[in-house]
Amino acid sequence: MILLRNDRINSRKSVIRDQNYEDYWKITLALTGFFDEQFIRTLQMIVEHIDKYNLASKKDEELIRNLEAKRKTFNQEIVKNKELEQEISEVYANDSDDGSSTRKQINTFIKLGFIKPYLKGYVPAAKEYIKSNKTKDELQRIFSDTVYNYATLNSSQTNNESSINQIKFIVKTLLNKEDRFLTLDDIMGLMQINIKEREYVREKELNQHKQWAKKINFKKRKYNQISHLLSILRSLNLFETTGQKKDFKIALREDAVQYLPELGSTKRDNYRFGLMKQAVYSESYKIYNKKICWLTKTEQEGLTVSHIWDSADALREWDLDAAYDPNNALLLRPGDPDLYFDGKKMSFDSNGKPMFNLQLVRKDFIDDVNKNDWKIDVDILNEERKKYLAIHQREFDEKLKGNKE
Secondary structure (H helix, E strand, C coil): CCCCHHHHHHCCHHHHHHCCCCCCCCCCCCCCCCCCCHHHHHHHHHHHHHCCCCCCCCHHHEEECCCCCCCCCCHHHHHCCCHHHHHHHHHHHCCCCCCCCHHHHHHHHHHHEEECHHCCEEEHHHHHHHHCCCCCHHHHHHHHHHHHHCCCCCECCCCCCCCCHHHHHHHHHCEEEEEEEEHHHHHHHHCCCCCCCCCCCCCHHHHHHHHHHHHHHHHHHHCCHHHHHHHHHHHHCEEEECCCCCCCCEECCCCCHHHHCCCEEEEEEEEHHHHHHHHHHHHHHHHHCCCCCCCCCCCCCCCCCEEEECCHHHHHHCCCHHHHHHHHHHHHHHHHHHHHHHHEEEEEEECEEEEEECCCHHHHHHHHHHHHHCCCCCCHHHHHHHHHHHHHHHHHHHHHHHCCC
16 A cells, blocks of 8 residues: 555654654563573673672662663773673673674673663572582573562663562463463563553553554564573473474463462462472482471371472562572471471571470470480581571571570
């Protein structure tokens, strides 16, 4: 159809250019092999650069020349981002004369949440991710936890939108969706939504955004962005994806129900706690070849992933990583072991030997522990878990002292 001159102001191209309808999620990644050597080594170079110049301690106005500018630029004397780009390009050369591909590599880690915008530090998991001898399963758990909690797809080195997490929005939309799966059309619809100050979208509104994505031919025009988002979703734990573009679906894994607590809890994040439970179960299988109580060594349905440092206390202190750290948990039998431990009536010393508040723990349980020589094995007591146990021991001692008084 030939458009008259007056019709051109209403053409699709004009609308998209002149209005704010193209405010979609910006998710162009330079690296999608999230568990590959290049990804890990590039992250290591960025982390080392941030540490070298102590960028995490700098103020925003020190890192950026003009925070009010629409297009922000680095303070090169402090950030030395050109030095970082040069270092990365020497190892992993790009074919762009202006260095844009290397900048995209760095932006990849910011969008995924490992590195903070303005290169102002990194999340704790970044250093864990670059440690040697990590299995793919371990990397996938760290990747899933980091991306879900910190991903900010519209952020970049000089653009900070870290308060907006599109991955968490997708996950919560999926968890609240009646049929519990998302199609490619659903994903493209989600990519049209301004999610500021929103947790998820209901199905009726999602359908409207799906239709809009079709109207503006979003699939054809933003093929790369869609592909990159799908590559992230395929790499997240707890979810399975099937199909490619046309028949793509993402859903909860069949066994995810055992990792996800009942929906609607306001005390903790369902998805992150699910990842934590999955890691604890995997650790039990790795050490004992089965899921057992780590104290009594008995198998039982409904074993409890019991926080060492209470998640509520960690969350109250804004230590989100500790609240969902698998090392901050013991797998215990429900009933006496879990209740006594959770109530600070029983703790464990650095060798895993139980300690009891004799006024609050039944004698027959103590006798069973001593008779069977029950304790937490040394394989469970890694250094991180010992740090959390030190907190538990202090709380145990305080309660013991309070009873004596």
